[in-house]
Amino acid sequence: DTGVSQDPRHKITKRGQNVTFRCDPISEHNRLYWYRQTLGQGPEFLTYFQNEAQLEKSRLLSDRFSAERPKGSFSTLEIQRTEQGDSAMYLCASNGIYNEQFFGPGTRLTVL
């Protein structure tokens, strides 16, 4: 399977704990995106990488959120001191030279 993969698919955590999600993009894609989607809403942009450089951050990405893409391949998204409002689906997408973005299956986070 050469699509975008995400791990884990589901994460349940207690408020105040830290969580980390991983995204593996399509191998030849140099752009990688993180989005957040809450129930009944479309995905909302969080941040964007071109290779290993983080080029854009949304105002939705508070100080508790950090994303990395150390070697320009996979990426991680960490949320520190989780809050109940962080409960959402976290989606990763990648694209190459065209604008079509291909999404992974998402990581569903539940903060108790």
Add this chain to the structure above:
Amino acid sequence: QKEVEQDPGPLSVPEGAIVSLNCTYSNSAFQYFMWYRQYSRKGPELLMYTYSSGNKEDGRFTAQVDKSSKYISLFIRDSQPSDSATYLCALPGGANNLFFGTGTRLTVIP
């Protein structure tokens, strides 16, 4: 004002019906227009991608763009129960991030 507005529905139609899904957008600078399909608890799947005004057809799906009215549509002919999903319109922003509509939830009843 949001960049993209979409009627959230829900929309229920009988099998075989023609479905019309619509979005409006505010920024005339948008050049690319996309439709994604999202099944429950899955990631969005790219369905259609259009660049210019006019129609683009792919099987039972037709994407229509009217730049003068800032209006985009997705038509589904001969709808099937397997088309039951949430349909999201999306427009690329300055960093190539996508602005999504809220999605329209479609149910096709056998």
